[in-house]
Amino acid sequence: MSREEMDALAKERLVGIARTWYDQMRDGIVPFIRLPTRTKRNIEYDDASEVWKYGERESTRAATNEKGAVHLLKMAYLIGFLKQQLVENRSSTLRELYYISEGWKKAKFGAQDESNHLIEDLEIITEVQREAFHLRPEEDGASVFGPLRIRETTRRGVKEMHCQEDVGEAGYPIPNNVDNLEFVDHDAKFVIAIETGGMYARLMENGFDEEYGAVLVHLKGQPARSTRRVLRKLNDSLGLPVVVFTDGDPWSYRIYASVAYGSIKSAHMSELLATPQAQFIGVQPSDISDYNLPADKLTEQDVSALKAELTDPRFATDYWRSQINLQLEMKLKSEQQAFASRGLDFVTKEYLPTRLSEMGII
Amino acid sequence: MSREEMDALAKERLVGIARTWYDQMRDGIVPFIRLPTRTKRNIEYDDASEVWKYGERESTRAATNEKGAVHLLKMAYLIGFLKQQLVENRSSTLRELYYISEGWKKAKFGAQDESNHLIEDLEIITEVQREAFHLRPEEDGASVFGPLRIRETTRRGVKEMHCQEDVGEAGYPIPNNVDNLEFVDHDAKFVIAIETGGMYARLMENGFDEEYGAVLVHLKGQPARSTRRVLRKLNDSLGLPVVVFTDGDPWSYRIYASVAYGSIKSAHMSELLATPQAQFIGVQPSDISDYNLPADKLTEQDVSALKAELTDPRFATDYWRSQINLQLEMKLKSEQQAFASRGLDFVTKEYLPTRLSEMGII
Numbered sequence: 211m212s213r214e215e216m217d218a219l220a221k222e223r224l225v226g227i228a229r230t231w232y233d234q235m236r237d238g239i240v241p242f243i244r245l246p247t248r249t250k251r252n253i254e255y256d257d258a259s260e261v262w263k264y265g266e267r268e269s270t271r272a273a274t275n276e277k278g279a280v281h282l283l284k285m286a287y288l289i290g291f292l293k294q295q296l297v298e299n300r301s302s303t304l305r306e307l308y309y310i311s312e313g314w315k316k317a318k319f320g321a322q323d324e325s326n327h328l329i330e331d332l333e334i335i336t337e338v339q340r341e342a343f344h345l346r347p348e349e350d351g352a353s354v355f356g357p358l359r360i361r362e363t364t365r366r367g368v369k370e371m372h373c374q375e376d377v378g379e380a381g382y383p384i385p386n387n388v389d390n391l392e393f394v395d396h397d398a399k400f401v402i403a404i405e406t407g408g409m410y411a412r413l414m415e416n417g418f419d420e421e422y423g424a425v426l427v428h429l430k431g432q433p434a435r436s437t438r439r440v441l442r443k444l445n446d447s448l449g450l451p452v453v454v455f456t457d458g459d460p461w462s463y464r465i466y467a468s469v470a471y472g473s474i475k476s477a478h479m480s481e482l483l484a485t486p487q488a489q490f491i492g493v494q495p496s497d498i499s500d501y502n503l504p505a506d507k508l509t510e511q512d513v514s515a516l517k518a519e520l521t522d523p524r525f526a527t528d529y530w531r532s533q534i535n536l537q538l539e540m541k542l543k544s545e546q547q548a549f550a551s552r553g554l555d556f557v558t559k560e561y562l563p564t565r566l567s568e569m570g571i572i
Numbered sequence: 573m574s575r576e577e578m579d580a581l582a583k584e585r586l587v588g589i590a591r592t593w594y595d596q597m598r599d600g601i602v603p604f605i606r607l608p609t610r611t612k613r614n615i616e617y618d619d620a621s622e623v624w625k626y627g628e629r630e631s632t633r634a635a636t637n638e639k640g641a642v643h644l645l646k647m648a649y650l651i652g653f654l655k656q657q658l659v660e661n662r663s664s665t666l667r668e669l670y671y672i673s674e675g676w677k678k679a680k681f682g683a684q685d686e687s688n689h690l691i692e693d694l695e696i697i698t699e700v701q702r703e704a705f706h707l708r709p710e711e712d713g714a715s716v717f718g719p720l721r722i723r724e725t726t727r728r729g730v731k732e733m734h735c736q737e738d739v740g741e742a743g744y745p746i747p748n749n750v751d752n753l754e755f756v757d758h759d760a761k762f763v764i765a766i767e768t769g770g771m772y773a774r775l776m777e778n779g780f781d782e783e784y785g786a787v788l789v790h791l792k793g794q795p796a797r798s799t800r801r802v803l804r805k806l807n808d809s810l811g812l813p814v815v816v817f818t819d820g821d822p823w824s825y826r827i828y829a830s831v832a833y834g835s836i837k838s839a840h841m842s843e844l845l846a847t848p849q850a851q852f853i854g855v856q857p858s859d860i861s862d863y864n865l866p867a868d869k870l871t872e873q874d875v876s877a878l879k880a881e882l883t884d885p886r887f888a889t890d891y892w893r894s895q896i897n898l899q900l901e902m903k904l905k906s907e908q909q910a911f912a913s914r915g916l917d918f919v920t921k922e923y924l925p926t927r928l929s930e931m932g933i934i
Contacts, residue, residue: 300777300916301773301777302774302912302916303769303770303773303774303909305768305770305907305909305912306770306774306909306912306916307912309866309907309909309910309911309912309913310912310913310916312866312913313913346770346773348768348769348770349769350742350769350792351742353745362740362741364740364741365741365776365777366736366737369737369738369739369740371738371740374728375728375731376731376733376738377731378724378726378731378733378744378745378747379724379726379727379747379748379752380712380713380745380746380747380748381745382740383715383740383742383743383745384742385740385741385742386741386742386773390741406667406710407665407710407711407712408665408667408668408708408710411663411665411708411748412664412665412668414727415662415663415727430712504671504674545667545671547665547667547668547671548671549671550664550667550668550669550671550672551671551672551674551675554662554664554668554672
């Protein structure tokens with residue numbers, strides 16, 4: 211879909227909500243909206259698409275009382291603003307949106323949480339992402355480095371860049387709206403998503419991208435939506451396997467899970483944001499003992515998080531159960547940069563090639 | 573200085589420390605090092621360079637007891653490692669360095685704080701920055717967008733890029749080592765350093781860079797060393813005025829102060845990291861009332877931070893005293909994105925042009 215078509219679709223869907231309210235009122239019905247309940251209990255695994263989605267439970271917001279009426283009023287103002295923004299080809303951040311509501315009198319947002327939540331509601335009803343409403347997040351996307359040529363449609367024209375040849379040492383920074391990004395061609399065999407900047411730079415310095423045909427993606431900790439969308443798109447449209455390389459602790463396993471399975475907050479977008487084929491490459495608890503890595507003791511919080519993961523459906527596999535139980539036994543965790551204790555080349559000459567061939571990727 | 577010359581200088585200075593120890597031992601002197609005391613009481617304003625520097629107080633570390641001897645042993649291992657890294661044209665992060673010391677037996681670092689501190693000691697003794705030792709920080713530099721052509725020397729060759737024409741919407745990401753960056757040419761009148769990603773994107777979208785010849789630099793909150801170095805270099809080598817645009821609260825004023833005056837931690841590097849000519853453009857406390865901006869109440873922490881700034885020599889000017897006192901009276905703070913309450917164009921059509929002409933920049 212072109213940028214213009216996407217804008218027209220988003221506008222049509224937004225205005226459609228207001229049109230429904232108009233029809234309801236004309237037919238003597240008090241205006242309302244219906245949405246899936248957004249709780250952990252209403253999230254289900256969808257076998258066909260291999261991601262987590264909202265279930266059947268729904269809740270209704272109607273203008274039958276003041277609270278419901280004000281809610282719909284706010285949504286109406288929001289729809290009006292977003293429609294105008296699309297017409298004028300402008301964009302804004304979620305934070306700006308909150309401030310813009312200053313002029314909306316009774317429809318003014320009490321806090322940014324409220325406007326963020328309403329935007330998520332609009333995403334669910336319209337089945338269009340907030341990026342298509344021209345809303346920008348505050349946080350940055352991450353960076354990409356590897357044998358990949360991209361084309362980005364920007365406000366200043368279309369830019370074509372090769373992610374090794376036309377970028378500096380910091381790589382190509384992923385834009386907020388991944389819909390404006392096209393992959394032109396590539397010479398890659400797989401994608402490796404990396405938690406820390408230090409390891410991303412290590413792989414780049416050691417020439418891992420060139421030697422193995424790897425596209426390096428820096429996750430910057432818990433990845434932004436745009437980063438997760440790029441991973442999905444690399445997997446989907448180029449058919450490249452995706453592996454996730456993080457620290458060996460329960461919080462990092464959740465980074466992997468959000469890449470592979472999505473999260474409750476964005477379950478309505480799982481099919482665009484999650485990469486079910488993504489595989490975890492390490493640091494595995496078994497690596498800590500196999501490679502005798504420098505390690506820290508698990509804290510109480512770490513232990514509770516690991517135990518919670520044992521009952522989390524996203525980790526309900528033999529592989530994860532045995533790794534998590536092993537870690538609870540060892541009571542240790544290691545960072546990905548701990549491989550440096552065996553020399554700066556160990557991770558790219560030994561560890562990753564061994565794991566990649568075990569996993570059947572190289 | 574070319575990259576090769578810089579490498580040679582760094583190596584020479586590092587090995588020089590070890591050579592001094594050798595000479596001391598040969599002359600029957602117990603080896604020692606001498607360093608300025610790194611505390612708030614030993615930081616002085618240097619009129620000539622207009623930045624804060626360490627004063628006259630010094631402390632000595634000598635191998636006269638076990639603690640001192642182990643300290644020098646660690647430094648010796650560190651010098652050996654860094655020298656080898658320079659010879660092999662490798663680099664590493666501060667975190668990797670900490671792990672590498674696993675193999676150094678008695679010289680192994682107890683925690684990363686210790687290795688970070690030793691690196692700062694080496695910077696002070698050698699008068700060379702850690703980037704010249706090929707050490708990388710974990711954190712990223714920020715991004716630049718504007719009428720500026722740069723040349724970056726990377727491991728994969730020299731790349732030349734125009735920071736409007738050859739980059740995507742996220743801009744050009746600043747590399748870790750600013751010594752590898754050259755400014756080729758430009759068509760700019762000034763530089764505006766911006767605290768939040770939302771405002772950086774706003775100025776870009778509104779074409780502020782084109783209309784006013786502005787180089788936009790995203791600070792990403794408290795700026796990384798590389799970001800501060802780029803600002804200094806833009807001011808120094810291109811003679812461009814630098815203005816700093818942050819939220820209107822005490823924590824943001826400290827962002828401005830770290831750009832303009834440097835910090836205690838890096839007082840030995842002030843002449844490279846600080847931009848004394850940098851001016852604060854806003855959000856000023858007086859703007860909150862003048863423009864009737866949406867505001868939040870000051871918290872107790874905010875009030876204490878403002879009071880601390882009243883006694884901070886970096887804010888000892890009539891301008892800052894009156895602004896800070898005004899804010900303590902109003903008991904309010906505003907974010908830079910609060911200008912959105914007056915429309916998305918207000919900041920670029922009204923606020924910034926008015927301030928820039930008051931300040932004599934346009």
